[in-house]
Amino acid sequence: MPGITREEVAHLARLSRLELKSEELDHFAEQLNDIVDAVARVSEIAAEDVPPTSHPLPLTNVMRADEVRPSLRPDEVLAAAPAAEEQRFRVPQILGED
Amino acid sequence: MTDLIRSTAAQTANAIASGEVSAVEVAQAHLDRIGAVDEKVHAFLHVDTEGALEAARAVDAKRAAGEELGPLAGVPLALKDVFTTKGIPTTAGSKMLEGWRPPYDATLTRRLKEAGVVILGKTNMDEFAMGSSTENSAYGPTGNPWDLSRIPGGSGGGSAAALAAYEAPLAIGTDTGGSIRQPGAVTGTVGVKPTYGSVSRYGLIAFSSSLDQGGPCARTVLDAALLHEAIAGWDPMDSTSINAPVPAVVAAARQADVKGMRVGVVTEFGGEGYQAGVMQRFHESVELLRSLGAEIVEISCPSFTYALPAYYLIAPSECSSNLARFDAMRYGLRVGDNGERSAEEVTALTREAGFGPEVKRRIMLGTYALSSGYYDAYYGSAQKVRTLITRDFDRAFADVDVLISPTTPTTAFPIGERADDPMAMYLADLCTIPSNLAGNAAMSVPCGLAPEDNLPVGLQIIAPALADDRLYRVGAAVEAALNDKWGHPLLEEAPAL
Numbered sequence: 166m167p168g169i170t171r172e173e174v175a176h177l178a179r180l181s182r183l184e185l186k187s188e189e190l191d192h193f194a195e196q197l198n199d200i201v202d203a204v205a206r207v208s209e210i211a212a213e214d215v216p217p218t219s220h221p222l223p224l225t226n227v228m229r230a231d232e233v234r235p236s237l238r239p240d241e242v243l244a245a246a247p248a249a250e251e252q253r254f255r256v257p258q259i260l261g262e263d
Numbered sequence: 264m265t266d267l268i269r270s271t272a273a274q275t276a277n278a279i280a281s282g283e284v285s286a287v288e289v290a291q292a293h294l295d296r297i298g299a300v301d302e303k304v305h306a307f308l309h310v311d312t313e314g315a316l317e318a319a320r321a322v323d324a325k326r327a328a329g330e331e332l333g334p335l336a337g338v339p340l341a342l343k344d345v346f347t348t349k350g351i352p353t354t355a356g357s358k359m360l361e362g363w364r365p366p367y368d369a370t371l372t373r374r375l376k377e378a379g380v381v382i383l384g385k386t387n388m389d390e391f392a393m394g395s396s397t398e399n400s401a402y403g404p405t406g407n408p409w410d411l412s413r414i415p416g417g418s419g420g421g422s423a424a425a426l427a428a429y430e431a432p433l434a435i436g437t438d439t440g441g442s443i444r445q446p447g448a449v450t451g452t453v454g455v456k457p458t459y460g461s462v463s464r465y466g467l468i469a470f471s472s473s474l475d476q477g478g479p480c481a482r483t484v485l486d487a488a489l490l491h492e493a494i495a496g497w498d499p500m501d502s503t504s505i506n507a508p509v510p511a512v513v514a515a516a517r518q519a520d521v522k523g524m525r526v527g528v529v530t531e532f533g534g535e536g537y538q539a540g541v542m543q544r545f546h547e548s549v550e551l552l553r554s555l556g557a558e559i560v561e562i563s564c565p566s567f568t569y570a571l572p573a574y575y576l577i578a579p580s581e582c583s584s585n586l587a588r589f590d591a592m593r594y595g596l597r598v599g600d601n602g603e604r605s606a607e608e609v610t611a612l613t614r615e616a617g618f619g620p621e622v623k624r625r626i627m628l629g630t631y632a633l634s635s636g637y638y639d640a641y642y643g644s645a646q647k648v649r650t651l652i653t654r655d656f657d658r659a660f661a662d663v664d665v666l667i668s669p670t671t672p673t674t675a676f677p678i679g680e681r682a683d684d685p686m687a688m689y690l691a692d693l694c695t696i697p698s699n700l701a702g703n704a705a706m707s708v709p710c711g712l713a714p715e716d717n718l719p720v721g722l723q724i725i726a727p728a729l730a731d732d733r734l735y736r737v738g739a740a741v742e743a744a745l746n747d748k749w750g751h752p753l754l755e756e757a758p759a760l
Contacts, residue, residue, distance in 0.1 A: 173631075174627065177627040178627060180630050181583065181614070181626045182587075182611045182614050183611060183614050184608075184611040184612050184615040185615060185623070186615075189620075189623075193623070193624060193627065196685055197624065197628060199685070200624070200685060200686060203575075203686055204572040204645075205572070205641070207569055207572045207576060207644040207648050209569070210569055210651060211644035211645075211647035212647070215647040215650050216650055217647050218646055218650040218653060219473065219646055221459045221460070221700075221728070222459065222460055222702065224502070229499060242366050242593075242594075244364075244366070245363055245595075246592075246593055246594055247592070247600070248597070248600070254593050256592050257608075257609045258606065259606045261605070
């Protein structure tokens with residue numbers, strides 16, 4: 166198994182929306198390598214014919230009745246927002262100017 | 264009631280119901296204790312003095328009006344800071360949520376309030392419940408009341424330390440890989456991970472949704488059972504909540520009898536990496552159970568040796584997805600919004616500033632394990648191991664009523680010893696992880712002090728899903744026999760703070 170390089174950590178950080186500092190990249194590369202080496206053992210016993218388990222309970226698509234119910238109060242929810250305007254969350258620009 | 268802070272929850276509830284003491288006096292005694300010792304212990308991130316006294320006054324008023332009180336009415340509790348509390352700061356041990364006051368109560372919080380339980384405050388924890396020592400809290404570590412230079416376990420170290428420091432008789436934890444049981448073991452207290460799905464996750468800040476489970480922490484097995492019955496039960500707000508009756512755990516704790524039970528000793532838990540004193544106390548517990556009339560058999564669960572690697576793929580994978588919600592848009596921290604940067608840049612700057620190193624490691628590890636080229640080898644294989652572990656449990660429980668093991672390989676280690684060595688830290692959960700992967704029920708109960716360091720050792724008891732009552736039968740029997748032998752509960756041997 167190839168090791169996790171500094172460049173790979175930078176890529177994972179981008180995917181994870183983490184603006185890592187340069188010194189963090191080296192430190193995490195070393196630690197993630199150790200961890201990945203240790204956890205790769207799972208493939209030793211994961212035979213073809215073993216079905217995967219994603220959850221302890223055999224549940225699929227738990228539904229509730231589609232009825233109007235009281236929701237959280239907008240003023241209480243927006244009180245916890247970093248920025249709000251006109252009863253909406255105010256966010257930084259999502260699309261560029263052009 | 265001579266000593267309000269050392270009484271059990273059951274005793275305190277009876278004393279309040281009979282009018283021997285008021286709920287306000289009990290709450291004040293605990294608030295005073297917190298004021299006296301928590302500077303040293305740092306079990307609490309937030310103490311809600313006004314809210315606690317108000318809840319206590321409401322219990323006293325109910326009693327004065329002749330209304331019937333629930334079995335835990337007026338009993339103080341320390342709540343892990345991972346459950347939302349309306350209007351009361353909830354941080355999950357992270358800078359990301361510093362100052363956040365949730366607009367709603369978790370179902371568990373609501374149930375506690377309805378039971379008349381007095382919530383004293385919110386307890387310290389590893390950030391987003393990721394860790395085994397509480398050192399990953401963004402607000403500084405918690406000390407183990409047995410030795411303040413040592414870790415109280417994690418992630419629920421604050422809850423366990425609050426119990427051991429007599430700051431609260433009851434506490435709530437969450438257990439994703441051992442975060443209730445391991446702190447219980449290293450602080451000489453009782454911790455229970457109920458069957459997955461039996462305690463609602465609504466309002467529990469998610470780390471790994473297929474593993475996370477809230478549960479009771481206490482100083483006695485009966486107190487844990489009383490709290491278990493107060494918080495468990497179906498909740499339509501949690502789609503993974505089990506719609507089945509809660510096992511009769513209080514009756515089982517009162518029964519405290521193991522005669523005729525078949526108890527399996529998991530042979531994979533022991534040997535290299537296990538502290539000699541931990542194994543000594545464990546072997547004595549096995550003999551104790553035999554002397555109490557249990558039939559002891561050895562059981563091999565070969566897949567369990569793969570549980571730790573499987574867990575450190577599954578939990579980070581789910582965490583990388585769950586923690587995507589911390590995007591700096593709707594609540595929590597926002598950093599670097601200067602009017603020029605895009606939302607995506609602000610998100611990345613905020614997550615860099617708001618998350619600690621362990622959370623970042625796990626998010627990136629999970630992102631790696633789920634990425635297209637590696638999915639089959641890592642996350643896919645881990646899911647198969649999960650199946651094999653569940654099969655090992657099924658085979659074992661076809662033969663025995665419960666399984667037992669040490670809760671942790673070692674006693675509490677010094678603060679700082681494993682702080683920057685993730686693999687060493689992960690080993691603390693070696694024995695507790697299999698139950699999370701399978702979703703069954705497990706308890707840690709104190710079984711003595713390791714001779715080499717005089718620190719608490721925990722006995723882990725594991726029962727099949729929805730057979731949580733068996734934990735309490737066995738745990739209460741062990742507790743009663745050991746208290747008889749010692750002449751007092753283990754915690755009385757802890758040094759004064």
